Amino acid sequence: xxxxxxxxxxxxxxxxxxxxxxxxxxxxxxxxxxxxxxxxxxxxxxxxxxxxxxxxxxxxxxxxxxxxxxxxxxxxxxxxxxxxxxxxxxxxxxxxxxxxxxxxxxxxxxxxxxxxxxxxxxxxxxxxxxxxxxxxxxxxxxxxxxxxxxxxxxxxxxxxxxxxxxxxxxxxxxxxxxxxxxxxxxxxxxxxxxxxxxxxxxxxxxxxxxxxxxxxxxxxxxxxxxxxxxxxxxxxxxxxxxxxxxxxxxxxxxxxxxxxxxxxxxxxxxxxxxxxxxxxxxxxxxxxxxxxxxxxxxxxxxxxxxxxxxxxxxxxxxxxxxxxxxxxxxxxxxxxxxxxxxxxxxxxxxxxxxxxxxxxxxxxxxxxxxxxxxxxxxxxxxxxxxxxxxxxxxxxxxxxxxxxxxxxxxxxxxxxxxxxxxxxxxxxxxxxxxxxxxxxxxxxxxxxxxxxxxxxxxxxxxxxxxxxxxxxxxxxxxxxxxxxxxxxxxxxxxxxxxxxxxxxxxxxxxxxxxxxxxxxxxxxxxxxxxxxxxxxxxxxxxxxxxxxxxxxxxxxxxxxxxxxxxxxxxxxxxxxxxxxxxxxxxxxxxxxxxxxxxxxxxxxxxxxxxxxxxxxxxxxxxxxxxxx
Amino acid sequence: xxxxxxxxxxxxxxxxxxxxxxxxxxxxxxxxxxxxxxxxxxxxxxxxxxxxxxxxxxxxxxxxxxxxxxxxxxxxxxxxxxxxxx
Numbered sequence: 285x286x287x288x289x290x291x292x293x294x295x296x297x298x299x300x301x302x303x304x305x306x307x308x309x310x311x312x313x314x315x316x317x318x319x320x321x322x323x324x325x326x327x328x329x330x331x332x333x334x335x336x337x338x339x340x341x342x343x344x345x346x347x348x349x350x351x352x353x354x355x356x357x358x359x360x361x362x363x364x365x366x367x368x369x370x371x372x373x374x375x376x377x378x379x380x381x382x383x384x385x386x387x388x389x390x391x392x393x394x395x396x397x398x399x400x401x402x403x404x405x406x407x408x409x410x411x412x413x414x415x416x417x418x419x420x421x422x423x424x425x426x427x428x429x430x431x432x433x434x435x436x437x438x439x440x441x442x443x444x445x446x447x448x449x450x451x452x453x454x455x456x457x458x459x460x461x462x463x464x465x466x467x468x469x470x471x472x473x474x475x476x477x478x479x480x481x482x483x484x485x486x487x488x489x490x491x492x493x494x495x496x497x498x499x500x501x502x503x504x505x506x507x508x509x510x511x512x513x514x515x516x517x518x519x520x521x522x523x524x525x526x527x528x529x530x531x532x533x534x535x536x537x538x539x540x541x542x543x544x545x546x547x548x549x550x551x552x553x554x555x556x557x558x559x560x561x562x563x564x565x566x567x568x569x570x571x572x573x574x575x576x577x578x579x580x581x582x583x584x585x586x587x588x589x590x591x592x593x594x595x596x597x598x599x600x601x602x603x604x605x606x607x608x609x610x611x612x613x614x615x616x617x618x619x620x621x622x623x624x625x626x627x628x629x630x631x632x633x634x635x636x637x638x639x640x641x642x643x644x645x646x647x648x649x650x651x652x653x654x655x656x657x658x659x660x661x662x663x664x665x666x667x668x669x670x671x672x673x674x675x676x677x678x679x680x681x682x683x684x685x686x687x688x689x690x691x692x693x694x695x696x697x698x699x700x701x702x703x704x705x706x707x708x709x710x711x712x713x714x715x716x717x718x719x720x721x722x723x724x725x726x727x728x729x730x731x732x733x734x735x736x737x738x739x740x741x742x743x744x745x746x747x748x749x750x751x752x753x754x755x756x757x758x759x760x761x762x763x764x765x766x767x768x769x770x771x772x773x774x775x776x777x778x779x780x781x782x783x784x785x786x787x788x789x790x791x792x793x794x795x796x797x798x799x800x801x802x803x804x805x806x807x808x809x810x811x812x813x814x815x816x817x818x819x820x821x822x823x824x825x826x827x828x829x830x831x832x833x834x835x836x837x838x839x840x841x842x843x844x845x846x847x848x849x850x851x852x853x854x855x856x857x858x859x860x861x862x863x864x865x866x867x868x869x870x871x872x873x874x875x876x877x878x879x880x881x882x883x884x885x886x887x888x889x890x891x892x893x894x895x896x897x898x899x900x901x902x903x904x905x906x907x908x909x910x911x912x
Numbered sequence: 913x914x915x916x917x918x919x920x921x922x923x924x925x926x927x928x929x930x931x932x933x934x935x936x937x938x939x940x941x942x943x944x945x946x947x948x949x950x951x952x953x954x955x956x957x958x959x960x961x962x963x964x965x966x967x968x969x970x971x972x973x974x975x976x977x978x979x980x981x982x983x984x985x986x987x988x989x990x991x992x993x994x995x996x997x998x
Contacts, residue, residue, distance in 0.1 A: 387955060499979070604969075709983040711983065
């Protein structure tokens with residue numbers, strides 16, 4: 285099929301619903317949220333008009349004006365004016381306006397109309413505007429602007445057919461600017477305000493609504509913080525306690541699979557590969573699927589409801605102590621799910637120096653790939669049992685540790701970079717609270733889950749097979765398992781690296797598992813299962829895989845009889861994973877966003893050295909106090 | 913007295929949004945400071961009404977039905993006069 289040769293761009297203020305419209309038109313599932321600045325790069329899709337014409341649709345980041353602004357906003361302006369290298373000037377612009385905010389949103393629409401590109405106005409969220417008591421007059425608006433105006437409700441798919449009809453060929457002629465002076469911002473502003481008054485008459489200027497009442501509590505200097513802490517605790521509690529139920533189902537499935545293979549196959553290398561390498565190794569990672577799904581579900585819920593912007597508002601004071609602003613909170617919170625979207629979300633930060641600092645510390649927000657490691661290790665500190673409020677508190681402490689360190693480093697770095705040339709101020713739109721878009725949230729959560737499973741089924745599977753081979757060959761005919769292990773490739777690697785990792789409290793096998801987790805952190809659990817030869821016994825119902833690994837690890841001792849995984853070693857291991865940057869894709873995105881590989885390489889080595897030193901201090905300190 | 917001096921005197925006599933009382937409606941009369949254009953793009957235009965909702969390091973206000981959190985330093989650049997309840 286030939287590629288479409290005409291491009292339609294969606295442009296508008298932040299949080300006008302451009303991406304929701306993009307998803308509705310293209311059947312895509314690009315990230316949406318109820319706050320400004322979710323889209324930070326140009327997204328492309330395709331759709332058909334009712335006449336069967338295929339058009340390319342580009343979704344631009346939201347911007348308040350075509351002049352200045354943060355990097356994401358400048359990108360929108362460059363594409364629209366044809367100054368962007370990667371994109372040609374669009375053939376048609378759909379100005380997406382929030383109908384309840386015409387006074388503000390029309391200003392950008394007028395700037396776009398001045399560019400001389402054929403344009404259509406999509407008057408979005410007409411339901412919200414009407415509920416707020418606005419009397420909309422799209423016909424009057426169309427007459428004043430000289431372009432077609434289509435009322436829509438992008439989240440419910442209403443008005444899309446009419447919008448597509450308006451995009452039929454030939455495109456509407458480029459509007460002529462006759463009502464205001466192009467070169468005079470004051471004249472444009474006055475025309476915008478007058479037109480908004482004509483096309484969207486407000487019954488009352490300020491009436492207290494549900495969002496106001498909710499904000500009175502959620503942004504209250506005391507109750508706001510109580511609610512914020514309660515929401516964050518509920519988030520962590522559900523991830524680390526409630527997820528146990530679906531995890532039990534995955535475990536049962538894994539055990540029955542192992543049982544089925546063991547009863548049907550004769551003993552040998554192939555059976556070992558299937559049970560230990562594939563089912564044991566990959567299964568040890570897949571088990572964390574429920575937690576990862578829950579994390580993305582809660583973050584989706586916060587983004588979709590409008591609470592994210594409130595959290596940024598509350599956190600501005602705290603972030604200020606770290607030399608950052610409340611705007612840096614959104615990228616940092618996203619980094620708890622994954623540092624990559626977090627680093628990209630820093631584009632909404634106006635100050636270039638603050639942006640660099642936020643990028644630098646974002647990987648210290650414990651991402652979902654670290655979850656499996658924490659879930660394996662934390663119960664070892666709590667006597668082996670999983671679940672409960674104590675565990676949730678320990679997890680919270682781990683997350684707080686990463687976050688606090690990030691803040692301290694951010695403050696030092698921010699101080700060293702010096703003040704901004706142009707002082708930037710905190711300015712944030714607090715969108716009205718909305719019911720979450722459930723269909724989008726579930727689709728997004730399923731996509732993330734599928735991407736996790738795909739990674740487990742391809743990359744992690746391949747790594748597990750390699751690791752199994754490295755822990756099996758070359759073979760030695762001996763009855764002593766330690767001797768057999770020492771003869772294998774991994775045994776030799778372990779011997780080699782043991783002197784390096786021993787001061788941190790780890791033996792060569794744990795060191796090897798850490799090495800393998802540089803490919804992907806979550807591999808650590810599967811690697812530990814393989815390296816310590818953890819077997820899932822047949823018929824052991826409800827016996828958890830992690831419990832097997834933990835039992836095996838707890839029984840491990842050093843040559844002098846000391847337990848290998850005492851509290852000091854476990855804490856040292858946890859500290860290492862909190863601080864180490866073991867994610868190549870994150871480094872690649874950091875290099876792109878910071879505009880230099882130097883930042884990415886510097887960040888990698890800084891975090892690595894920091895992790896090793898922190899582990900060393902913790903373990904050796906514990907030894908001094910006789911805790912190791 | 914020069915036109916500029918009259919304007920400055922007029923600006924001085926106006927109160928800023930950060931000084932304004934919470935819960936009241938105000939009319940934006942002037943924007944005075946380096947961030948004027950940015951504020952106008954965000955909807956803080958002269959002649960529009962604004963309601964101040966909360967004080968603090970960042971204050972909350974409502975312009976054209978949109979709630980905005982604005983740093984108090986920035987709010988200092990928004991000059992307002994009270995709107996008498998009709």
